[in-house]
Amino acid sequence: MCGIVGYTGTQEAAPMLLSGLKRLEYRGYDSAGIAVIGDNGITVEKTTGRIANLCEKTDDGNAVKGVTGIGHTRWATHGAPTDINAHPHLSNDGRFAVVHNGIIENYAELRKELIAKGYTFASDTDTEVVVHLVEMYYKGSLKTAVMKTASRLEGSYALGILCTEEPDTLIVARENSPLILGIGIGENFFASDVTALVSYTKNAVYLDEGEFACIKPDSVTVFDCTGKTVDKSISRITWDVEAAEKGGYEHFMLKEIMEQPAAVKAALAPRIRGEEIVLDDFSMTEEELRNINKIVITACGSAYYAGCAGKFAIEALCRIPVEVELASELRYSDPIIDEHTLLIILSQSGETADTIAAMRECKRLGARTLAIVNVVGSTIAKLADNTLYTWAGPEIAVATTKGYTTQLTVLYLFALYAAKKLGRVEPERWSQLLSDLCSLPKKMQNAIDKAHSMPALAKKLAHSDSLFFIGRNTDWAIALEGALKMKEISYVHAESYAAGELKHGTIALIDEGRSVVAVCCSGRLMDKTISNIIEVKARGANVIAVAFQNDRKVVAQADELILVPKINPLLSAAVAIVPLQLLAYYVAKEKGCDIDKPKNLAKSVTVE
Numbered sequence: 001m002c003g004i005v006g007y008t009g010t011q012e013a014a015p016m017l018l019s020g021l022k023r024l025e026y027r028g029y030d031s032a033g034i035a036v037i038g039d040n041g042i043t044v045e046k047t048t049g050r051i052a053n054l055c056e057k058t059d060d061g062n063a064v065k066g067v068t069g070i071g072h073t074r075w076a077t078h079g080a081p082t083d084i085n086a087h088p089h090l091s092n093d094g095r096f097a098v099v100h101n102g103i104i105e106n107y108a109e110l111r112k113e114l115i116a117k118g119y120t121f122a123s124d125t126d127t128e129v130v131v132h133l134v135e136m137y138y139k140g141s142l143k144t145a146v147m148k149t150a151s152r153l154e155g156s157y158a159l160g161i162l163c164t165e166e167p168d169t170l171i172v173a174r175e176n177s178p179l180i181l182g183i184g185i186g187e188n189f190f191a192s193d194v195t196a197l198v199s200y201t202k203n204a205v206y207l208d209e210g211e212f213a214c215i216k217p218d219s220v221t222v223f224d225c226t227g228k229t230v231d232k233s234i235s236r237i238t239w240d241v242e243a244a245e246k247g248g249y250e251h252f253m254l255k256e257i258m259e260q261p262a263a264v265k266a267a268l269a270p271r272i273r274g275e276e277i278v279l280d281d282f283s284m285t286e287e288e289l290r291n292i293n294k295i296v297i298t299a300c301g302s303a304y305y306a307g308c309a310g311k312f313a314i315e316a317l318c319r320i321p322v323e324v325e326l327a328s329e330l331r332y333s334d335p336i337i338d339e340h341t342l343l344i345i346l347s348q349s350g351e352t353a354d355t356i357a358a359m360r361e362c363k364r365l366g367a368r369t370l371a372i373v374n375v376v377g378s379t380i381a382k383l384a385d386n387t388l389y390t391w392a393g394p395e396i397a398v399a400t401t402k403g404y405t406t407q408l409t410v411l412y413l414f415a416l417y418a419a420k421k422l423g424r425v426e427p428e429r430w431s432q433l434l435s436d437l438c439s440l441p442k443k444m445q446n447a448i449d450k451a452h453s454m455p456a457l458a459k460k461l462a463h464s465d466s467l468f469f470i471g472r473n474t475d476w477a478i479a480l481e482g483a484l485k486m487k488e489i490s491y492v493h494a495e496s497y498a499a500g501e502l503k504h505g506t507i508a509l510i511d512e513g514r515s516v517v518a519v520c521c522s523g524r525l526m527d528k529t530i531s532n533i534i535e536v537k538a539r540g541a542n543v544i545a546v547a548f549q550n551d552r553k554v555v556a557q558a559d560e561l562i563l564v565p566k567i568n569p570l571l572s573a574a575v576a577i578v579p580l581q582l583l584a585y586y587v588a589k590e591k592g593c594d595i596d597k598p599k600n601l602a603k604s605v606t607v608e
């Protein structure tokens with residue numbers, strides 16, 4: 001995810017582009033750039049870091065002259081956040097410039113093809129193939145060249161393209177990434193969202209999937225992939241800037257919960273080709289994998305709980321023992337680790353200090369390292385032998401949601417990938433699991449759709465002084481994360497317990513009216529958890545069960561139900577956590593908490 005903007009009109013473009021980019025900075029902020037057509041062709045200015053750096057470099061845009069331009073604020077997916085990898089990217093002949101939001105999934109093949117044809121690449125990005133394709137296909141019409149280029153692209157993109165031959169024209173294209181046109185008088189705009197447009201115009205045209213537009217100072221024409229003009233209506237923008245940044249949601253956390261199906265799809269889609277899982281960034285050979293006799297997953301906070309759920313999938317499918325260790329403990333535990341250990345490091349930011357320290361210690365002891373992080377080019381990504389990015393896009397709310405579910409998704413991908421390499425799962429079961437994995441985005445959406453009763457349930461729970469979350473195996477891992485979400489943002493104390501362990505200790509705390517959230521998404525253990533439900537009910541508990549729709553036995557015992565779509569229990573955490581995130585969100589809202597910035601917490605914990 002990132003932000004793109006474009007302007008063509010009679011005013012100086014660069015200051016407008018920069019002010020639009022500032023509004024889009026919440027979408028991505030590792031580097032930024034602009035390209036403007038002036039008397040001597042295209043001028044590109046780009047730099048790592050925040051938009052403020054670009055403003056400084058260009059004297060707030062005054063140093064770059066021209067009335068047509070494009071801009072980008074990046075959230076790197078392919079290639080580290082460096083000046084060179086920042087957008088816009090230029091064609092070899094300097095006549096074309098491109099900004100791109102999204103991921104070109106088939107960039108590796110296209111890059112090979114273009115290199116064979118003599119094109120040279122300056123950056124490590126997936127995006128750069130686009131600008132070389134446009135140059136290759138340009139035969140006098142930018143529109144045709146962009147349409148031909150788009151027909152070669154797989155993945156997601158919102159593209160903005162400039163060409164010196166048509167200096168007052170911008171061509172844009174959209175597929176699975178947002179793009180909005182801003183309609184002015186004698187000037188027109190495009191942007192990733194309305195925040196960048198509202199200061200200039202309230203008239204917007206929303207591009208649909210697969211549509212293109214040709215934007216000139218006094219006309220905007222939308223067309224489809226055959227070049228045929230599409231009639232579009234103009235919508236009035238009624239949001240203020242703050243609401244627009246959040247996509248109309250009241251909080252970033254809610255927006256990010258809702259984005260999860262798309263985020264998980266972005267993590268899965270480029271890595272599943274037909275009946276295969278392709279992990280381009282994982283280089284261990286089959287023999288090296290066979291040499292691994294133990295996997296240690298290390299992380300902090302929610303990432304640690306993602307590891308707890310991932311353990312069950314990896315052990316069940318790969319039959320390699322998995323230990324999940326808190327990074328802050330592992331680093332000082334004199335761990336038993338050697339070159340036969342694969343260390344999997346989970347961190348959204350890739351900068352978590354405790355996790356980095358644990359990783360360094362394990363590397364020193366000889367472990368192989370696989371990082372699963374969201375931020376490209378982060379410290380953990382650089383330190384690891386291999387890195388699998390989660391491609392969740394920027395997460396603004398301090399309490400993670402899509403960061404957590406995309407980490408789970410990558411762990412599932414790894415589990416299936418390694419199981420196949422090691423030949424540890426029957427082909428039929430493997431294919432079924434792959435199709436279950438592919439169904440995750442749909443099931444998560446379904447879980448969101450079913451969660452409409454969460455605000456009412458939250459009202460009942462908001463005044464609790466303490467809650468219990470119980471479950472077994474993967475269900476317990478889900479309970480741990482569910483309880484953490486509740487504590488983090490609503491400040492309601494929540495205790496997570498392995499369901500079978502309650503009777504060995506804290507069952508005395510279950511008293512009349514105490515609410516217990518029981519996660520029951522594992523068929524094999526259902527009866528066992530039901531026994532625990534009955535135990536707590538006997539002591540007066542109010543049981544809220546998270547269960548699959550048709551599990552009658554659970555339905556019969558629960559006082560309240562949170563229904564989720566049925567999914568293989570090994571993959572259930574990514575789906576069953578969704579209503580619990582929403583429950584925590586609504587309890588926090590009910591209590592008037594500062595949901596996106598809970599007290600005493602920071603997004604990226606870079607201290608010990």
Ligand code: GLU
Nearest residue numbers: 001002075077078101102
């Ligand atoms: N995939 C592109 C890159 O890594 C675009 C990322 C974005 O949307 O910011 O440069």
